[in-house]
Amino acid sequence: MHEIKIPMVEIFETVEGEGTRAGFPTVFVRLFGCNLRCSWCDTKYSYPPEQAGDVMTISEIIEQVQTFSSRYICLTGGEPLLYGAHSLALIHALLEIESLEDIHIETNGAIELGYYMERIESPKVRYIMDFKLPGSGEMERMLYSNFALLRAEDELKFVIASEADFATAVQVLQENPTAALPLFSPVWETMPPAKLVELMLEHKLSHVKLNLQLHKIIWDPAKRGV
Numbered sequence: 233m234h235e236i237k238i239p240m241v242e243i244f245e246t247v248e249g250e251g252t253r254a255g256f257p258t259v260f261v262r263l264f265g266c267n268l269r270c271s272w273c274d275t276k277y278s279y280p281p282e283q284a285g286d287v288m289t290i291s292e293i294i295e296q297v298q299t300f301s302s303r304y305i306c307l308t309g310g311e312p313l314l315y316g317a318h319s320l321a322l323i324h325a326l327l328e329i330e331s332l333e334d335i336h337i338e339t340n341g342a343i344e345l346g347y348y349m350e351r352i353e354s355p356k357v358r359y360i361m362d363f364k365l366p367g368s369g370e371m372e373r374m375l376y377s378n379f380a381l382l383r384a385e386d387e388l389k390f391v392i393a394s395e396a397d398f399a400t401a402v403q404v405l406q407e408n409p410t411a412a413l414p415l416f417s418p419v420w421e422t423m424p425p426a427k428l429v430e431l432m433l434e435h436k437l438s439h440v441k442l443n444l445q446l447h448k449i450i451w452d453p454a455k456r457g458v
């Protein structure tokens with residue numbers, strides 16, 4: 233089972249930059265490949281025409297992860313759930329590492345989460361699902377059926393490029409009940425964080441958490457592997 237091969241971009245240790253675990257030392261496992269092409273994507277090196285860094289077996293991935301001491305894992309990409317049963321096998325293998333306390337999966341909203349939720353029972357696995365807004369160019373790919381599947385420990389991230397994106401995010405949240413924590417994250421280049429805060433307060437979004445990407449504040453926003 234652990235001989236399954238997965239195209240990878242990189243494995244590195246840093247602090248989580250986003251969500252409820254922001255600031256905690258975390259190992260990032262970045263898979264190659266994505267089924268979307270968001271206009272503002274900040275990891276364009278994670279899908280063609282760029283090439284995968286390496287095709288690794290699950291055993292090799294696990295071995296590398298174990299060289300670090302973080303207790304949190306972020307499975308990201310690209311889209312880490314692009315490979316169906318292979319992505320699932322990787323998650324099950326990561327769960328065998330006893331020292332790990334939390335495996336969060338950065339998924340893009342265009343993948344059926346039910347397949348994974350039905351097959352993963354561990355409370356250590358959490359989903360951080362993006363909802364792609366009009367500014368991304370990929371909103372029509374979003375699967376609304378995922379909203380009701382997300383649990384209180386999961387996170388639902390809206391990446392907001394403009395005031396129009398903000399208005400759509402508010403409407404989508406109103407129309408699609410979910411138990412997940414809503415995160416509003418500004419697109420670094422086009423939405424000043426102060427503007428997003430102003431909009432959140434103006435619209436009395438008391439249940440929404442502002443999500444700034446710490447790694448873009450700490451390091452050069454174009455820097456990889458941080």
Ligand SMILES: Nc1nc2[nH]cc(C(=O)O)c2c(=O)[nH]1
Nearest residue numbers: 247248249250308338447458
């Ligand atoms: N520090 C840091 N935190 C992150 N959280 C999500 C990331 C991602 O690329 O999915 C990311 C990343 O690339 N770096």
Ligand code: SF4
Nearest residue numbers: 266268270273310340
């Ligand atoms: S889903 Fe993520 S990795 Fe894929 S194109 Fe959009 S932002 Fe980039």
Ligand SMILES: [Mg+2]
Nearest residue numbers: 274275308447
């Ligand atoms: Mg990133």
